[in-house]
Amino acid sequence: MKVGVITLFPELMDGALEHGVIGRARTKGQLELELSNPRDLTADKHRTVDDRPFGGGPGMVMTPAPLSAAIVSLKEAMPEAPVVYLSPQGRPFDQAMARAWQAHGSVILVAGRYEGIDERVIDRLVDEEVSLGDFVLSGGEFAALAIIDAVTRLEPGVLGDPLSAEEDSFGIEGLLDCPHYTRPEVYENQTVPAVLMSGDHKAIARWRRQQSLARTRDRRPELLEKADLTKEDKVFLTSLGPSDGN
Numbered sequence: 001m002k003v004g005v006i007t008l009f010p011e012l013m014d015g016a017l018e019h020g021v022i023g024r025a026r027t028k029g030q031l032e033l034e035l036s037n038p039r040d041l042t043a044d045k046h047r048t049v050d051d052r053p054f055g056g057g058p059g060m061v062m063t064p065a066p067l068s069a070a071i072v073s074l075k076e077a078m079p080e081a082p083v084v085y086l087s088p089q090g091r092p093f094d095q096a097m098a099r100a101w102q103a104h105g106s107v108i109l110v111a112g113r114y115e116g117i118d119e120r121v122i123d124r125l126v127d128e129e130v131s132l133g134d135f136v137l138s139g140g141e142f143a144a145l146a147i148i149d150a151v152t153r154l155e156p157g158v159l160g161d162p163l164s165a166e167e168d169s170f171g172i173e174g175l176l177d178c179p180h181y182t183r184p185e186v187y188e189n190q191t192v193p194a195v196l197m198s199g200d201h202k203a204i205a206r207w208r209r210q211q212s213l214a215r216t217r218d219r220r221p222e223l224l225e226k227a228d229l230t231k232e233d234k235v236f237l238t239s240l241g242p243s244d245g246n
């Protein structure tokens, strides 16, 4: 997997990209990262990357030339990669998008700052605008890190057990994940569901599936409409009383 990131603050991302799943994937060559800073591609002595907005208003806007040069430099390194601008105005990011980009093999992420980027850069060079959610961050860097993590963990060999990526929330046909327990068996007088201690793998798998179904129905019922449910799933859901929302 190749990921390009355009950011004015590469140092803000370095730490998160050197440790954990992402750090190990880079060390093992499963993830190639290339960061490009528009400030390094400025032509003026003040290395200007922003300016006041036409039409007035608060804040600054990222100027088109250095940002375009940074995008072009990464497109030359990854010509097949879609160019994705991260902003609240984008299409909501989801697991299907993560899977699509992992399967494609490369993506270039544009992390904006200030009030945003000159629209002409979006018109000329951005393939898609994507949002991590309906909230406003100070910059696109943390959104880029979240996306890099979500995509990298889908790369074969990155997670110890390939089932992990499948069994996480949104892994099993878009259902929420089941509850998890580990030692000690009794913690603060609270025990572990007996089925998990039974050694009956069929019963455990059924319990986990039913927990995922019940949680999804209670917390994110809209996901059930898109989920690939078996007859047994539907019988179980019908057997549940009214949702308590938890």
Ligand SMILES: Nc1nonc1C(=O)NCC1CCCCC1
Binding pocket: 086, 087, 088, 112, 113, 114, 115, 116, 117, 130, 131, 132, 133, 134, 135, 136, 137, 138, 139, 140, 143
């Ligand atoms: N929400 C979001 N999802 O993806 N990115 C988000 C964001 O809030 N980014 C902040 C950026 C947006 C461009 C202008 C400067 C601030």
